[in-house]
Amino acid sequence: MRFLYVLTVFLFSVTAYAQGLKTHGKTIVDKNGHEVILRGMGLGGWMLQEPYMLQLIGAATNQHGIKQKITELVGEEKTAQFYKAWLNNHCTKADIDSLAAWGFNMVRVPLHFNLFTLLAEEEPVKGKDTWLKKGFELTDKLLGWCKANSIYVILDLHAAPGGQGNDLAISDRDTSKSSLWNNQTNQQKTVALWQQLAERYKDNEWVGGYDLINEPNYGFQNQTDRNGCAEKGNEPLVQLYKNITAAIRKVDKKHIIYIEGNCWANNYNGIAPLWDDNMVISFHKYWNNTNKASIQDFLDMREKYNVPLWMGETGENSNAWFTNAIQLFEENKVGWTWWPLKKMGINNPMRIPSNSNYQAIIDYWKGNGKKPTAAMAFKGLMQLAKDTRASNTIMQRDVIDAMVRQVRTDETLPYKDNIIQPNSILYAVDYDFGKREYAYSDKDSGTYWVSNNIRTDWNKGWQYRNDCVDIETCKDSITNGYNVGWIEDGEWMQYTVYSNTDAVYDVNIRSASKETEGQITFLLGNKQQIILLPATGDHQLWKTTKAKNIRLQKGWNKIRMLATKGGFNLNYMQFINTVNTAQNN
Numbered sequence: 260m261r262f263l264y265v266l267t268v269f270l271f272s273v274t275a276y277a278q279g280l281k282t283h284g285k286t287i288v289d290k291n292g293h294e295v296i297l298r299g300m301g302l303g304g305w306m307l308q309e310p311y312m313l314q315l316i317g318a319a320t321n322q323h324g325i326k327q328k329i330t331e332l333v334g335e336e337k338t339a340q341f342y343k344a345w346l347n348n349h350c351t352k353a354d355i356d357s358l359a360a361w362g363f364n365m366v367r368v369p370l371h372f373n374l375f376t377l378l379a380e381e382e383p384v385k386g387k388d389t390w391l392k393k394g395f396e397l398t399d400k401l402l403g404w405c406k407a408n409s410i411y412v413i414l415d416l417h418a419a420p421g422g423q424g425n426d427l428a429i430s431d432r433d434t435s436k437s438s439l440w441n442n443q444t445n446q447q448k449t450v451a452l453w454q455q456l457a458e459r460y461k462d463n464e465w466v467g468g469y470d471l472i473n474e475p476n477y478g479f480q481n482q483t484d485r486n487g488c489a490e491k492g493n494e495p496l497v498q499l500y501k502n503i504t505a506a507i508r509k510v511d512k513k514h515i516i517y518i519e520g521n522c523w524a525n526n527y528n529g530i531a532p533l534w535d536d537n538m539v540i541s542f543h544k545y546w547n548n549t550n551k552a553s554i555q556d557f558l559d560m561r562e563k564y565n566v567p568l569w570m571g572e573t574g575e576n577s578n579a580w581f582t583n584a585i586q587l588f589e590e591n592k593v594g595w596t597w598w599p600l601k602k603m604g605i606n607n608p609m610r611i612p613s614n615s616n617y618q619a620i621i622d623y624w625k626g627n628g629k630k631p632t633a634a635m636a637f638k639g640l641m642q643l644a645k646d647t648r649a650s651n652t653i654m655q656r657d658v659i660d661a662m663v664r665q666v667r668t669d670e671t672l673p674y675k676d677n678i679i680q681p682n683s684i685l686y687a688v689d690y691d692f693g694k695r696e697y698a699y700s701d702k703d704s705g706t707y708w709v710s711n712n713i714r715t716d717w718n719k720g721w722q723y724r725n726d727c728v729d730i731e732t733c734k735d736s737i738t739n740g741y742n743v744g745w746i747e748d749g750e751w752m753q754y755t756v757y758s759n760t761d762a763v764y765d766v767n768i769r770s771a772s773k774e775t776e777g778q779i780t781f782l783l784g785n786k787q788q789i790i791l792l793p794a795t796g797d798h799q800l801w802k803t804t805k806a807k808n809i810r811l812q813k814g815w816n817k818i819r820m821l822a823t824k825g826g827f828n829l830n831y832m833q834f835i836n837t838v839n840t841a842q843n844n
Contacts, residue, residue, distance in 0.1 A: 278464030280411060280515055284536050287515070287567050287594065290464070296594050297411070297467070299365030300358055300608070301572055303599030304647075305349040306397065307371040307417050309428045313643075316611070318624035322371070322418075322431040326623060332636040341637070346397060352404040353649035354600060354609075359408035359607075365467055366410060367571065367596045368401060369417030370394065371431060376450055379420060379444040380436060386444065388451050393461065402465055411467030411784060413596075415515065415571075416455060421445035425485040426523070439499075440477055446499055451793030454506040461511035468515030470541060471503050472496075474523040479769035487521035492529040496521055504535050517541040517569060521572055524571065531564050540564075541571035543586045547710040549583035551591065553710065558591060567594075574598040575606060577717035578661035578725045579695040580705030585666045597662065605718070606725045608659050609652035614642045650660035653785070657724045660692045671698045671817075673755040679811060680759070681836035687743040687820070687829040688723055688730050692754035701727035719745045728752060733828050734799040735769065742830045744798065751821040758811040763837050766806040769830040770813055771795045779825035781806050782819035792827050801830060808837070 279290035287295045304312045308322045319325040330338045358366065374394030382389060398414070405412050421439040422432025432438065439445045453469065460466045478484030479495050487493070500518055507516065520527040524543035531540075542715045547553045554570075555603075561568050570588055574581075574597045581597070586594040600610035615638025622628030632637070645651060664672075671693030677685060677833060691698040702719075704727055708714045718724070720731030722743045728750075733742035743752065748818035770777065770792040788806055793803045820829070 277747050279513065280467050281665070282514070282539060282563055282567050285567055286560050286592070287539065287569075295364070296589070296592065297365045297413075297569060297596065298363050298594065299367055299411075299596035300363055300600045301367045301369065301415075301574075301596050301598040302350055302354075302401075302552070303369055304602055305369070307369050307431060308345075311428070312599065312604070313623055314603050315624065318621065321428045321433075321751040326399075329636075329640065331395065331633070333633050333640070334798050336639075337637050339617065339635075341640045341644060343640060345647065346393070348644050349601075349647040349669055350401065351648060355404040355408050355410060357608075357649060358600070360409055361659055364410055365413060365594075365596065365691050366401070366405060366600075367413045367415050367417050367470065368398065369473065370398070371418040372420045372448070372452060373418070373431075374415065375455070376420070376448060378436070378480070379448055381444065386447075388448055388615045389791070398456075400459075401539055402460070402463060406465045409465075411465055413467045413571075414460070414468050415473050416449070416453070417469035417473040419445070419472055420448045420452070422476065423472050424487070425478075426474070426476050429474055438477075440479070440495055446502070449499065449503050450506045453503045454510060457507040457511040459581055461513065464625075466514055468517055468539070471500055471506060472519060474519060474543060474572075475521050476523050477521065484502060486523065488526055488755060490521050490526055490528060491714075493521050494529065495708060497771070498528055500530075501534055501627060504538075508535070513537075515539055517571065519543070520807075527560065531560065531566075533564060533566060539567045539569050541569045543572040544570055544584070545573055545575060546706050548707055548710040549580060549587050551587065554587065554591065554593070557593075557668070569593070570595040572596055572598045577606070577703075577705035577727050578657055578665075579717070579727055581658070581661045581692070582694060585662060588668065590841075601647065603650075603711040605655055605721065606658065607722065608662075609649060610655055611652055612646050613641070614646070616640075617643045655725060657692065657726060659828055661694075661725075664692070666813075669694060669697050671753060677754065678759070679756045679762075679764070679816075679834050681764075683834045684737070685756065685832045685834070686739045686741070687752065687756055687831060688728075688739070688741045689754070690728065691755050695727055697753075699726060699750075701729070701750050702747050703727045705731075705760065731828075734831055735801045738830060742771075742828050744828045746822045746827055746829065747806075747825040750825060751819050754818045754820070756811070756816050756818060758813055758816060761813050762811050764809045764811065764834040765837055766809050767803045767833040767835060768792070769803055769833070770827045771798050771801045771830070772827035773798050775826035776824070777822065778824035779827075779829075780821040780823050781809065782821055783809060783811075784817060786810070789819065789823065798828050809834075 291602050310319045377389045400742045418431045419439050425437045434691045476486035478487050603611045616635045619631040671691040674689045703717045705717050706715050717727045719729040723730045726738040729745040781788045790806050
């Protein structure tokens with residue numbers, strides 16, 4: 260309950276914006292002229308599945324590959340049932356209610372063209388577009404939920420007809436068919452789809468605008484430049500953007516149009532100056548440094564062309580990186596959108612749990628297990644679809660706190676109530692909420708490989724929390740399921756605990772180390788105690804070491820566990836009451 264209170268107090272500053280966004284010079288404003296900083300979340304995985312979100316890297320290349328494999332397991336009828344359940348469960352009003360409660364004011368919804376229209380090759384009448392109800396109905400529902408929460412919706416064509424690049428997963432591109440760029444019919448269908456969307460939503464003031472094509476990545480001048488990062492002109496991309504803009508403006512002159520550069524929204528050669536007076540440049544940033552230099556090129560574009568910026572997609576990093584990146588964007592008045600709201604993984608607000616039958620599918624597809632029966636596979640898939648519902652996901656409170664509260668304050672807060680009584684156990688993984696170097700210190704801070712060409716892990720165990728503290732599955736006899744591992748010299752965790760009285764405790768520290776004796780310094784107030792931790796013969800063979808006479812004051816206490824010599828794992832601290840000092844005074 261304490262955390263819920265904290266979220267209520269430390270939400271982003273919420274302004275009662277009027278509906279209807281438009282551009283005004285270098286800013287986005289509402290219809291009353293108030294500046295709007297977009298703070299959003301991308302609904303990735305809902306209308307378009309990417310394999311990594313389902314732990315299927317190496318098993319499938321994109322969504323249609325996943326669908327083919329499912330069909331081989333359970334048949335077409337049950338595959339259709341699964342996808343119906345997936346679309347109905349993955350995004351509901353509860354998701355939007357949650358985002359509003361946390362202080363977000365926008366969602367970016369990735370649209371797959373195949374929910375709105377047919378493949379060009381599937382059209383019964385060549386050159387004529389068939390319109391499907393499903394995509395429009397899903398979008399209508401989302402807009403209703405967002406209107407009820409005063410949240411803007413930016414429509415993002417994430418999978419364009421034929422696919423907009425050589426990164427196959429993000430657009431669900433089928434390389435056996437014509438791409439967007441080498442088929443005029445696919446381009447015409449893309450233009451027609453945007454006109455249909457604009458016609459339908461032209462008067463909806465909670466539509467925050469139209470994000471024309473997600474992350475184009477295609478070498479027009481040189482096919483060996485597969486993702487268009489060296490492209491100098493981008494003429495086909497610009498022409499398609501202009502064609503879409505003209506089609507939209509025939510029916511909708513109100514809504515903002517967002518454009519993304521080539522090379523995953525980073526290459527704008529030949530794209531500016533812009534051709535519409537209600538347009539925003541959207542760039543994406545993954546795995547970069549979080550300093551002003553990393554976005555300076557875009558800030559310069561804003562000044563040169565007098566146009567607003569929107570950082571339309573980022574994420575997939577550590578909590579420390581999240582906080583620093585959001586602070587960077589906010590300081591420079593750039594709106595931002597994180598990716599995604601939910602998936603199977605710890606670095607997003609909602610984590611979709613797996614199940615044993617679905618794991619059997621993964622193992623089979625990756626060559627690590629036998630083929631599951633159709634009944635087992637279907638059961639696992641339907642359970643997975645059910646578990647995408649907000650109420651069934653695992654809330655990553657640490658991610659939310661890093662994105663919302665830690666952006667505004669250096670204050671640390673207890674991860675749990677942590678009321679210390681005789682025999683209380685404090686698990687090592689339940690260190691405080693807070694920024695790196697305030698709630699914990701770890702040698703890793705995130706991954707920055709786009710900037711420094713070095714791939715690093717920020718959480719080697721990839722469990723429980725998305726901070727830089729390394730956490731893994733624990734096999735001790737007493738456990739909450741996880742322990743801190745890979746502890747290096749100088750790393751520490753802080754724990755804010757509450758004591759109902761002045762008391763003195765002996766503290767049993769549960770540790771494990773294969774070969775190396777460790778040393779930990781127990782810091783409390785201005786007192787410290789050095790404890791030697793034994794080599795136990797294995798990183799999951801646990802032994803207890805006692806720290807004596809640890810004095811807690813009545814009220815809140817901050818304990819810091821500092822690894823003066825690392826190489827050990829840490830499971831928990833158990834407080835054994837020795838003296839109640841209040842009774843002796």
